[in-house]
Amino acid sequence: MNISRKKGPLYLQIRNVIKDRILHGVYPIGENIPSEIQLEEEFDVSKITVRNAIKELVQEGYLEKKSGKGTKVIRNTSASKLSKGKRFTEVLVEKGHRIKKKVLKSEIVQNEIGSEPHRLFGKECVRVERLYYLDNTPYIHFTHFLSIELADFDEADLNDQSLYELLAEHELVLDKFRDEFAVCQSPTHIAALLEIVVDTPLLKRLRYSMDEDGEVTEFSEGYYNTNLQLYVVNYDA
CATH class of the missing domain: 3.40.1410.10 (Chorismate lyase-like)
Known part of the structure; x- marks a missing residue:
């Protein structure tokens, strides 16, 4: 996966990748995304970096994190302040x-x-x-x-x-x-x-x-x- 410090904070890059996968159905609504350990290995980053990326997506309303149950996709559409239309x-x-x-x-x-x-x-x-x-x-x-x-x-x-x-x-x-x-x-x-x-x-x-x-x-x-x-x-x- 093409993640580089030259492109800005790593956790924001990972957030964008995970968000794109949610919006394109790679991670379907109602199902869990890969575990933190799997994401750490895929992106070759630290645990805190992955957790910060997930935290952003939880705050944006895409993910729901429950202790012992993993992190679930709860929304798969983007929010727009300018239009109610969907891509x-x-x-x-x-x-x-x-x-x-x-x-x-x-x-x-x-x-x-x-x-x-x-x-x-x-x-x-x-x-x-x-x-x-x-x-x-x-x-x-x-x-x-x-x-x-x-x-x-x-x-x-x-x-x-x-x-x-x-x-x-x-x-x-x-x-x-x-x-x-x-x-x-x-x-x-x-x-x-x-x-x-x-x-x-x-x-x-x-x-x-x-x-x-x-x-x-x-x-x-x-x-x-x-x-x-x-x-x-x-x-x-």
Whole structure:
């Protein structure tokens, strides 16, 4: 597991990893997370570091710790002060699914003139490819384009935590988001990764994330195999 003192307090890094696993169904609601000893061994840290990470998640309402009974997941959705809406992955996890993320590639690229990344970031940016699995079946392919200022992150970071937590570590506050949706036929390379037939209809999503000054920090292009699972957005009135 990629935990390093250079990235800030160890217990906060471990908290973020455990929280991400809860939100993606790796640690299901109502079940215990691994023991403190198991977490110590996995992250190669001290007992107090693990306990501080768990303490944070207990205070945030994700975990419940009982003497002699282990530490149980009691909530698997994030809280937002800005919206009652739930992230799509949280909706799936609530329905009993498990979501796993895998980084396929991360690199600095030269943006093609006239392309959307070139318009947003100039001549170069960070390009990250990720594949999401729904219950171990390839489901979503995402390509993220990020400001070149974010080029110093480790590839494994995006396996262990969310993209937005990574941005927060770089002290980038996201203030606004815009999503655009369309239906398209799957490109050849996307079809291969999603293990589907070429030209299968997919939901295409373009996402723009902006900081407090309105500058785009992240632009992402995603392809969803809705034959496997419909894209769902739930809102509380």
